[in-house]
Every structure is written in C-alpha cells, then in structure tokens.
Amino acid sequence: MEVIIAEGERLAELAADAVEDLLRRKPDAAIGLATGSSPLAVYDELARRHQESGLSFERARGFLLDEYVGLPADHPERYRNVIAAEVGDRVGWPETQISGPDGLADDIAEACAAYERSIAEAGGIDLQLLGIGTDGHIGFNEPGSSLASRTRLKSLTLQTRQDNARFFGDDVDAVPVHCLTQGLGTISAAGHLVLLATGRHKAEAVHQLVEGPVSALWPATIMQFHPHATVLVDEAAASRLQLAGYYRHAYAAKPDWQGL
Numbered sequence: 001m002e003v004i005i006a007e008g009e010r011l012a013e014l015a016a017d018a019v020e021d022l023l024r025r026k027p028d029a030a031i032g033l034a035t036g037s038s039p040l041a042v043y044d045e046l047a048r049r050h051q052e053s054g055l056s057f058e059r060a061r062g063f064l065l066d067e068y069v070g071l072p073a074d075h076p077e078r079y080r081n082v083i084a085a086e087v088g089d090r091v092g093w094p095e096t097q098i099s100g101p102d103g104l105a106d107d108i109a110e111a112c113a114a115y116e117r118s119i120a121e122a123g124g125i126d127l128q129l130l131g132i133g134t135d136g137h138i139g140f141n142e143p144g145s146s147l148a149s150r151t152r153l154k155s156l157t158l159q160t161r162q163d164n165a166r167f168f169g170d171d172v173d174a175v176p177v178h179c180l181t182q183g184l185g186t187i188s189a190a191g192h193l194v195l196l197a198t199g200r201h202k203a204e205a206v207h208q209l210v211e212g213p214v215s216a217l218w219p220a221t222i223m224q225f226h227p228h229a230t231v232l233v234d235e236a237a238a239s240r241l242q243l244a245g246y247y248r249h250a251y252a253a254k255p256d257w258q259g260l
C-alpha cells in the first residue's frame with residue numbers, strides 16, 4: 001500500500017493522473033466511481049483536463065460504487081444522478097456507459113447479481129476511486145461487513161446517515177436506511193484502488209485502514225490485502241499515522257518510472 005501525504009489540490013491531481021494514464025493506455029477502461037465530497041476535486045480536475053487537453057471518456061465504462069435504495073429516479077441525491085452531474089456530464093461520458101446497482105428494482109437480490117455480472121462482462125474494474133467514512137466504511141460497507149462480500153443490500157449506520165444528512169437538508173430522517181453497495185470482495189477485485197481522505201475527522205479511519213489489524217470492524221482495512229492500493233491523504237487526515245515519516249520518505253525517494 002502506498003500512502004501519499006500532500007495538500008488537497010495535489011491529491012486531486014495525482015488521482016486524476018492515475019485516471020488519465022489509464023485512459024491513455026486503455027481508452028475503454030472500466031472506472032469505479034465514488035460519491036461523497038472526497039472525490040469532488042478529482043472530478044473537477046478530470047473535467048478541466050477534458051476541456052483543456054481533450055481527455056476522452058468516450059469509450060470508458062463507469063461503475064458506481066454504491067446507491068441508495070428507494071430514492072425516486074429524479075432525486076438529486078440518487079448516486080446515479082450525482083455522478084452524472086459531478087463527472088459524467090462534465091467529461092462527455094456517454095450515459096449508457098455508466099452503470100450502477102439499481103436501487104429502484106423490485107427484485108433487489110437479482111439487481112445486485114446483475115450488477116456483478118455487468119462488471120464481470122466489462123472485464124472487471126481497472127481503477128476504483130474511493131472515499132472513506134468516519135467509521136471506516138468504503139462504498140457503503142459498514143462495520144461488520146463480510147470481507148469477501150459482493151454487491152448486496154446493506155442497512156446504513158446512524159453515524160453514516162448523520163454524516164450524509166448534509167446532502168438531505170440536514171434532515172437525518174430523509175437519508176435512506178438502505179443502500180446497495182459493491183462488496184468488499186467486489187472492490188478488492190479492481191486492478192488499482194485509489195482512496196482519498198481529507199480532514200481531521202478522517203484521521204482515525206485512515207490510521208486503522210493503513211496500520212490497524214485487518215478487521216470487519218474497520219472495513220477499509222481489507223485494502224491491506226490489495227497488491228495495488230494508493231492512499232492519498234492531507235496532513236489532517238494523516239495526523240494519526242504512526243509511520244507518517246516513513247511514508248513521506250518513501251514517496252520523496254520514489255523513482256519517477258514507478259508512477260502511481
């Protein structure tokens with residue numbers, strides 16, 4: 001696992017570099033898309049590169065990390081709509097090439113299985129962007145999630161619903177109780193995991209993710225098993241890292257040819 005400590009704007013550039021390098025190498029790559037505030041600066045940077053240097057998503061496939069259950073199709077917080085507004089529409093990504101688990105399906109179990117099939121049919125996800133919840137969740141895999149889980153229905157914790165209430169007019173009751181999320185096993189199957197975290201409120205989750213024992217109590221710790229995981233954090237989110245000095249040294253000494 002590589003940990004890079006830098007200021008927010010630089011983190012977004014690094015994540016955008018990883019996406020751009022991938023698309024230049026493989027224009028029809030499959031990219032896993034996260035919601036929340038953490039990847040927003042990355043999406044801004046990708047939109048800028050699309051405008052200014054023609055970075056193309058025309059052949060790329062997009063796969064949402066998660067989705068709320070039961071939000072009406074036109075609800076602005078439905079993750080499919082959030083991703084369209086924040087990245088898809090801004091980079092000219094054909095709508096039909098971005099998919100997500102169907103939170104409005106009558107048969108939820110079948111919708112989850114169908115989503116796993118669509119990822120497999122695309123040849124798997126090449127690069128998965130991730131944020132992290134204050135309780136250590138990735139996607140919506142709350143503490144206690146199976147470390148081998150696949151896309152399925154989950155109940156959100158009260159903590160997550162409170163954290164996300166800001167997107168629902170600060171009304172925690174308006175935040176759905178249920179969601180569909182790629183499982184920890186699904187996420188682990190992606191070729192490259194790129195997680196972004198900023199702010200002191202993420203410091204404990206980041207410490208556990210990088211340095212804690214692997215445990216369903218901190219679901220993001222599954223990333224310790226991944227052969228290609230990049231953790232991009234600002235100073236505040238890095239403030240509890242025990243080996244911060246070593247991560248800084250290793251990054252400063254990194255050979256240029258290695259890339260992310």
Ligand code: GLP
Nearest residue numbers: 034035036037038131132133139
């Ligand atoms: C939600 C999303 C996660 C995201 C988390 C953190 O729960 N489902 O994918 O990582 O929020 O959000 P933020 O980046 O806004 O702190």
